[in-house]
Amino acid sequence: MKVLYINRPNSDYLQDIIYTGLVKLIGAQNIIEYPWNIRFHLNHRPYPKNLGQVKGELFNSLKAKLSPHDYDIVIVASCHPDTIQYYSQIIKEIPPHVKTIFIDGGDMPEIAGDLSITKGNGKELYNELISYREFDYIFKREYLLDAQYDKNVYSLPFGFNLDHLPNNLNQKYKYDVAFWAVESDPIRTKVLELLEDKYDCKENGTTRNQVMKKYKRKGKFYLEELSACKIGLNFRGGGWDTLRFWEIPALGGFMISQKLNIQIDHNFTDGKNIIYCENDLSNLTELCDYYLTHEEKRINIAHNAKKHIEEFHTDMHRAKKILDTITV
Numbered sequence: 639m640k641v642l643y644i645n646r647p648n649s650d651y652l653q654d655i656i657y658t659g660l661v662k663l664i665g666a667q668n669i670i671e672y673p674w675n676i677r678f679h680l681n682h683r684p685y686p687k688n689l690g691q692v693k694g695e696l697f698n699s700l701k702a703k704l705s706p707h708d709y710d711i712v713i714v715a716s717c718h719p720d721t722i723q724y725y726s727q728i729i730k731e732i733p734p735h736v737k738t739i740f741i742d743g744g745d746m747p748e749i750a751g752d753l754s755i756t757k758g759n760g761k762e763l764y765n766e767l768i769s770y771r772e773f774d775y776i777f778k779r780e781y782l783l784d785a786q787y788d789k790n791v792y793s794l795p796f797g798f799n800l801d802h803l804p805n806n807l808n809q810k811y812k813y814d815v816a817f818w819a820v821e822s823d824p825i826r827t828k829v830l831e832l833l834e835d836k837y838d839c840k841e842n843g844t845t846r847n848q849v850m851k852k853y854k855r856k857g858k859f860y861l862e863e864l865s866a867c868k869i870g871l872n873f874r875g876g877g878w879d880t881l882r883f884w885e886i887p888a889l890g891g892f893m894i895s896q897k898l899n900i901q902i903d904h905n906f907t908d909g910k911n912i913i914y915c916e917n918d919l920s921n922l923t924e925l926c927d928y929y930l931t932h933e934e935k936r937i938n939i940a941h942n943a944k945k946h947i948e949e950f951h952t953d954m955h956r957a958k959k960i961l962d963t964i965t966v
Contacts, residue, residue, distance in 0.1 A: 639664055639668060639710050639711070639961070640668045640669075640670065640702075640708060640709040640710050640711075641660060641664070641668060641669045641670065641709060641710070641711050641712075641713055642670045642672055642707070642709040642711070642712045642713070642728075643657065643660070643669050643670065643671050643672065643713050643715055644672050644712065644713065644714045644715060644721055644724050644725050644728075645657070645671060645672070645673070645675055645715045645716065645721060645724075646715070646716045646718045646720050646721045647673055647675045647676070647677065647720075648677070648718075648720075649677070649683070649686070649687040649688075649689070649690070650690075650715070650716040650718065650743065651686065651689055651743060651796060651881060652715075652716070652741060652743025652779055652794070652796060652956075653690065653715040653716040653721075653741060653743060654678075654689035654690030655689060655690075655796060655797055655798075655799060655953045655956055656713070656715060656741060656953070656956055656957050656960065657669070657678055657690045657692070657715070658689070658690060658691075658692050658799050658801070658953045658957075659797075659799075659952070659953035659954045659955070659956050659957025659958070660957045660961075661692045661695055662953070662954050662957070663954060663957050663958060663961065664961075665698065666692065666695035666698035666699045666702065667698040667699075667701050667702050668702065669699070669702055670702050670703065670705075670707055670709060671699060671702070671703065672724060672728070673724065674699070674700075674703050675690070677690055677691065678690045678691060678692060678695075678699065679691065679692065679695065679696045679699060680696075684856055684857030684858070685802055685857045685858055685860070685861065686802075686881055689799060689802070709736065710736065710737070711736060711737045711738070711739060711964060712725075712732055712736060712737070712738045712739065713739045713741060713960075714738070714739065714740045714741065714773075715741050716741065716743055717740075717741075717742045717743060717744040717750055717751075717752045717753060718752070718753075718756065718760070719753060719756055719757070719758040719759070719760030719763070722753065722760050722763050722764050722767070723760075723763065725767065726763055726766075726767055729767055729770065729771060730770075732771075737774045737775065737964050738771065738773050738774050738775075739773065739774065739775045739776070739777065739960065739964065740773040740775070740776045740777070741776075741777050741794065741960075742776060742777065742778045742779060742780075743779045743794075743796075744779065744780070744877070745780060745875075745876035745877035746780065746877075747780045747781075747782045747785060749776060749778065749787070749791065750764050773790070774790065774964070775790055775792065775960075775963060775964055776788075776790055776791045776792070777791075777792050777793075777794035777959075777960060777963075778791055778792065778793060778794060779793075779794060779795055779796065779877065779879050779900075780877045780878060780879060780900055781793035781794075781795075781900050781901040782878075782899055782900055782901075783899050783900060783901060784899065792959070792963055793900065793901035793902065793903065794956060794959060794960070795879045795900060795902050796879050796880070796881055796883070796884055797884055797947075797951040797952055797953055797955060797956045798884040798885060798888040798947055798951060798952060798953070799952065799953040800888065800947075800948070800952055800953075802858070802861070803861070803888065803889065804858045804861050804862045804865070806862075807862065807865045807889060807890065810866070811866055811867070811868045812842075812863070812866040812867075813838055813842040813863075813866055813867045813868065814837045814838045814842075814867075814868050814869065814926075814930060815833065815836070815837040815838070815839060815844065815867070815868070815869045815871065815926050815930070816839070816842050816843070816844050816864075816867040816869070816870060816871065817829060817830065817833065817839075817844045817870075817871035817872075817873070818843055818844065818848065818853070818855065818860075818864075819848060819873070819875065819882070820848050820849065820850050820875070821846070821847070821848070822875035822876050823873070823874050823875055823876070825873050825874060825896065825919075826873050826874075826875065827846070828919055829871065829873055829919065829922070830844065830845060830846045831846065832919060832922060832923065833922075833923070833926075834846060836923060836926075837926065837930075842867075843855075861885065861889060864882075864885060864886060864889055864891060865889040865890065865891055867891060868892065868929075868930060868936065869892055869893075869894060869926055869929060869930065869936070870882070870886040870891045870892065870893050870894075871893070871894055871895070872886065872893055872894070872895035872896070873895070873896050874896065874898070878898045878899055878900045879898065879900060883895060883898070884947065884951060886943075887906070887911065887912070887940070887943030887944055887946065887947045888944065888947045888951075889944075890940055890941065890943075890944040891940055891943070892913075892929065892936045892937070892939055892940040892943070893912055893913070893940075893943065894912075894913045894914075894915055894922070894925055894926065894929075895912060895913075895914060895915070896914065896915060896917055897914050897917065903950075903959070904946075904949075904950035904951070906943065906946060909939075910939065910942055911939060911942035911943040911945075911946045912939070912943060913925055913929065913939065
C-alpha cells in the first residue's frame, strides 16, 4: 500500500503520531510526504515538537518523494489551513478509486472546527473542497460521547510513541502530587487552586499562572520528571484529549484524571489502570490522600496502565486503526 501523506510542515501531534505509526507498519518508502517534511527526519526541536521524527528513514522518504506518485490512499493529516491548502492543489488529480481520509486532530468537537478559529480562509476552502469531493473517512480526536457524527467519522485520540521514552526513567520518586499545566480550561484553574497549598505542590511547581514558554521541565527531562511523581494528574485543556493522558501511563506512572467525554476504544478502567475523580473535584484530595498512603495499590495500577498503553495505545495502534477501517 502506498500513501500520499498531506501534512503540515510543523509540529502537529496527531499528524505526527500517525506518521510514525505508518512508517513502522508499511515503511517510509511507501509514504509520499506532501510537502516533504524535514521534521519527520531530523530532530528539529525537543519533545514533544519532535513527535513525528523517525530515525534512519531519510533515504527511504526521499526515494518515495522521487519515485512515480502512484498511491492507494490520500491522508489529509491535520486540521490546519496550510494542510487544506496543500490538499486543494491536488484534489482534482486524485483518481476516483483512491480513498481519501481526513485526520481532524483539533480541539474543537465539530468536524474541521479548528479551521474556524485559525487565521486564513481554511474553513471556507474546506467547505469548497468537500462540496467537490467528500472524504471517504474522517478520523476525529475530539469525538464527543454525547454528539452525533456521520457514519464515516471514527474516533482517533492521541496515543504514545514508545520510542520517546527516556532511557533512564527515574527509579526513585521525587514528588508526591504534580500537575504542571497552563490554565487553558477552568477546571485546571480549580485544580491548581485546590492543590497549590497541599502536599508538595508549591515546591514542585503545581501552582497557578504557569506559562508554557517558561516551563523549567522541557524535552525528555520533562518526561523524566513526570515519571518521578507518585501521583500525576490529568485534566482537559483546549480539548478533552491531552498528551499527558497518554504520557503518564506510558512512563509507568499512576494517574488520577477526570473522565474524558470522548470516545476512546479500549479505554482505561477505573480502579484497574487509572483512577477517575468526580468531575466537580469533590473527591480529588481524598483520592490523593488514599493513594499516597497505599503504595502497593498505586504501583500495581501504574504497572497495569503501562501494559495497557503497550497493548492498545501506541502510534502503531493509531495507524493500524486507520488502515483496518479503510480496508474493511
